[in-house]
Amino acid sequence: MASIDVAIPSYNYGRYLRDCVQSVLSQEGVDLRVLIVDNASTDDSPQIARELAASDSRVELCLRERNLGQHASFNQGVDWAEADYFAILCADDLLPLGALARAVAIMEQNPDVNLVYGRTEFVPSAFSPSTLALPSQPADFRIFSGQEFLEIFCRTGRSPIGGPTAIVRTAAQKRAGHYLTSLPHTDDVEMWMRIACLGSVAEIDAVQLYARIHEANQSAAVSNVHSWNLEMEQAFAAFFSGAGAALGQARRLHRMACRSLAHRAYWCAVSHVLRGEPGAPDLMRFALRLRPTLALVPPLGSLFSRADALDRIRATLKARLSARPTDHAEESSALRRKA
Incomplete structure (x- = not known):
């Protein structure tokens, strides 16, 4: 054996x-x-x-x-x-x-x-x-x-x-x-x-x-998308400055990783605004730091590349339209507990 x-x-x-x-x-x-x-x-x-x-x-x-x-x-x-x-x-x-x-x-x-x-x-x-x-x-x-x-x-x-x-x-x-x-x-x-x-x-x-x-849980200390984006950015930076630096396409892969993190942060920021949840400014600042061009051109391609894109858009809009103003703090608190 x-x-x-x-x-x-x-x-x-x-x-x-x-x-x-x-x-x-x-x-x-x-x-x-x-x-x-x-x-x-x-x-x-x-x-x-x-x-x-x-x-x-x-x-x-x-x-x-x-x-x-x-x-x-x-x-x-x-x-x-x-x-x-x-x-x-x-x-x-x-x-x-x-x-x-x-x-x-x-x-x-x-x-x-x-x-x-x-x-x-x-x-x-x-x-x-x-x-x-x-x-x-x-x-x-x-x-x-x-x-x-x-x-x-x-x-x-x-x-x-x-x-x-x-x-x-x-x-x-x-x-x-x-x-x-x-x-x-x-x-x-x-x-x-x-x-x-x-x-x-x-x-x-x-x-x-x-x-x-x-x-x-160790991961419970990282309780939101923005925190995880920062952690993943550090992991990619460590890898591409270390073992990954010798890869033939290291620069292209690292740029791809940063672009993915920026696009996720951008659309999460939009979702947070629509749902009335806190954290949108941090997410958007992160996105623009990695991809300044997002200030001019939204990353529509990354949004619609997801198979569940339309379902997620409908769910976000439905939550926004159906939520009472007093619901937002309670909803955000519940999301943090789940995270």
Whole structure:
């Protein structure tokens, strides 16, 4: 069997840790090791980690006495990995049954593929692993060259990987190196782009991750479109000034990424104005900073390139026409809670 190492960083996630680790240990068809990296948790996480290690020899521990930050945990996992394949799984998330075997099989059959991802299903914090689906039939998948994958990234201005977990070839991860400490929220996005520089990427048509939604999520600190645009801009800048600088079309791809971010910000600003929501000035300033010509010519092409463009326009106009003036503050507050 192919081997895979899974690093699980954790900080005060004792309430989720046992289920997360069990979702990995329950995977079949692969030779497993698990490393729990506890970042000086103040809850019962260290005790739960010790119990898990005592009950299964495949579980190894790194229990820190001092919190060194999330990147230290990620990068310790990278240094620790020595199996054929590697993944980082957040302690509040879960792997569906069969997820690792599906991903590993693709890379075993396609030596040029260095990264495999699938769909992420976002679930409430109280989600029970007892509801995990039984292993499905082998799922369809699609392979992209590294160049094609980067084109998708830059054309959309966002990561096609919906969650923080992908399965990677360990040799490629070692070549790509450590996660960047300068990117608190999009470090994984920049890493996926780095790995795409080294070979092909496969997308599985199946759920490969259950990601819990709760107030302590790392991404909860980035709660609106403008904040995410800023984070993505930093990720693209870091990539194209680093590993991506050597690409033959680096300048074109970086311009494409900035254009995508600007166009999204522009239309989000328009939508915010129509819905009476706050934040439109920040979005428009961001759009014009990246693409000053938008002050003269609206990016109509990017709006109507979306398959759901007309539906989104109708929904925005309907919300504007039907909303009472007193509704706007309540509606904006609800949107922030969902984000």
